[in-house]
Amino acid sequence: ANKGKVPLVIHMEHAGSNDTDPMAGVTSSKAAVKLAAIASNPATPAIVVVPQVEETRRSTNDYDASSEVNTAVWELLDWLIGEKYAEYIDTTRIYGTGQSMGIMTILYMGAQRDNFFAGAAVTGGQWSNNYDKSFQNSGSAVRSPEVDPISFGIKDGQGYEHSEEWYTENFENWYYMISDDNIFIHTCLGDGMAWGEWNDFRGYLEAAGVEIPYVEYSPYDDLEEQNAADRALAAQENETGIIWSTFTKGNHMSTWKYGWNLDYVFEWLFAQTNTTAKARDKVEQLNNAWL
Numbered sequence: 001a002n003k004g005k006v007p008l009v010i011h012m013e014h015a016g017s018n019d020t021d022p023m024a025g026v027t028s029s030k031a032a033v034k035l036a037a038i039a040s041n042p043a044t045p046a047i048v049v050v051p052q053v054e055e056t057r058r059s060t061n062d063y064d065a066s067s068e069v070n071t072a073v074w075e076l077l078d079w080l081i082g083e084k085y086a087e088y089i090d091t092t093r094i095y096g097t098g099q100s101m102g103i104m105t106i107l108y109m110g111a112q113r114d115n116f117f118a119g120a121a122v123t124g125g126q127w128s129n130n131y132d133k134s135f136q137n138s139g140s141a142v143r144s145p146e147v148d149p150i151s152f153g154i155k156d157g158q159g160y161e162h163s164e165e166w167y168t169e170n171f172e173n174w175y176y177m178i179s180d181d182n183i184f185i186h187t188c189l190g191d192g193m194a195w196g197e198w199n200d201f202r203g204y205l206e207a208a209g210v211e212i213p214y215v216e217y218s219p220y221d222d223l224e225e226q227n228a229a230d231r232a233l234a235a236q237e238n239e240t241g242i243i244w245s246t247f248t249k250g251n252h253m254s255t256w257k258y259g260w261n262l263d264y265v266f267e268w269l270f271a272q273t274n275t276t277a278k279a280r281d282k283v284e285q286l287n288n289a290w291l
Helices: 031-039 068-084 101-112 192-207 224-235 252-259 262-269 276-281
Strands: 008-014 047-049 091-101 119-123 182-188 214-217 240-248
Touching: 008 068, 008 101, 031 047, 031 091, 031 262, 047 068, 068 091, 068 101, 091 101, 091 182, 091 224, 091 252, 091 262, 091 276, 101 119, 182 192, 182 224, 182 252, 182 262, 182 276, 192 240, 192 252, 214 224, 224 262, 240 252, 252 262
Parallel strands: 008 047, 008 091, 091 119, 119 182, 182 240, 214 240
Antiparallel strands: none
């Protein structure tokens, strides 16, 4: 009965959960447990995937570079979606969630295969453009269609049959590539990198005449008030699919403690489809190499 109707969500944790113990990623925040509770409800079946990353293979770094974990996660997703659960998965409802290192990986992946994800729930993480190829991660080659065709969903000469449609000449311009995506951001004001880089992105959008809905509230407010603030935020008129909530207290590692306490973000996530992103125009003013 659920064939072709089941969404898949991939959740990636922060670097603090890097370990060889596969339980580390599913227990280091509330996110995986809350996703599993949704997935196990017969009314809302879903497939939840939580890859475990070891410390020597950090998936991303703060220089906006990723490791071979990036490629491995794509291989896992391609197998799950294209083979293992091909009959069941609704490919218009593939979601990404995570925090810090993990959501940075998801955000980068969002530019590698255009509109692959229907929605992303971002907690305490960020990404931006980086054209400086001297910065790599864990000795891994910089991601590009030539060096890493798997991540970009194209044929790699090793028997992988990926769709050519994902390839794009704009793969390096992350700002442009994700400007039509469905993204729900939660940051803390005290997280200078995550809040600051999203604020830079907001500035680029505003310079292009585009505003994204933004709200601030205290994580000490009643949870229902916080959920109501998020719901009102999502209901605002919006030229993009991006919305941003900020906690007025806390720092980087506080963000997933506060963010995954909330329920509306999950309700929002599972309501998204990639058809809305595909139908939405990218912000063309961001299509400049200097961004």
